[in-house]
């Protein structure tokens with residue numbers, strides 16, 4: 001299997017991330033293991049820069065963390081002196097970065113292990129698919145730290161697992177293990193230790209092989225439709241369906257199936 005090649009250009013300048021490519025898949029790693037990949041302002045800004053500067057050849061991303069943990073959340077050492085106005089701007093900076101992930105150009109698969117806590121879970125929830133290794137645990141220690149969600153988690157995590165579960169995690173300090181996270185809906189896959197990356201890359205390659213307009217519809221239309229009333233949602237769906245069906249790529253893919261040149265649906 002060919003190996004990943006280190007990224008060049010803007011991505012190579014980002015010292016808190018490690019980016020590499022293989023074919024259509026770009027692998028981005030949080031590279032701050034000594035601090036458990038805690039999200040400093042610089043790391044948030046580098047994530048933003050990375051996701052708005054993905055090379056045109058990238059059709060899917062795998063995001064993982066170096067060291068023993070995916071991510072320990074907000075870098076608590078940077079928040080000590082913050083005032084109220086700065087707090088709003090700080091949160092908005094996170095929103096901009098995580099929006100660039102969720103509403104970017106390509107699907108993002110998060111590969112999780114160890115701690116996925118606080119802002120680390122907010123980051124994971126801005127990705128499109130989550131693969132959790134068996135060592136993964138999920139928590140929202142904001143309650144214990146005197147904080148609140150600020151990286152979009154009150155919107156994104158509640159959409160994944162509901163207000164009641166987020167309330168429980170935040171109020172009681174409850175921690176979900178990998179199996180509980182899967183059952184709650186925080187991840188879509190649980191795999192044995194050390195197998196997350198291979199699974200994440202496989203899933204990213206599958207997503208990368210879709211027509212870009214279909215991935216666009218899933219990434220950009222689906223969550224908006226979920227936010228709309230039924231009447232508006234059904235109309236948005238019809239418009240998006242018509243856009244997708246009208247593309248030359250859809251016509252080619254339908255023709256390939258009818259000519260028996262395309263894969264049938266089957267369990268993989």
Ligand code: 1HE
Pocket residue numbers: 034035036038039068069071072073074075076077091094115117118119120140141142145147148149150151
């Ligand atoms: C950190 C952070 C951090 C580790 N900010 N420095 N997040 C939290 O409340 C989680 C806080 N962290 C932990 O509970 C633990 O560090 C872990 C369970 C994640 C990992 O434990 P462990 O034993 O592997 O590592 P450690 O010895 O605790 O940490 C290693 C170093 O990383 C140590 O620094 P050192 O200089 O003493 O070596 C830690 O201080 C440092 N470190 N986590 C800063 N989070 C937009 S709002 C979002 C709000 C939140 O995210 S609140 C939740 C914050």
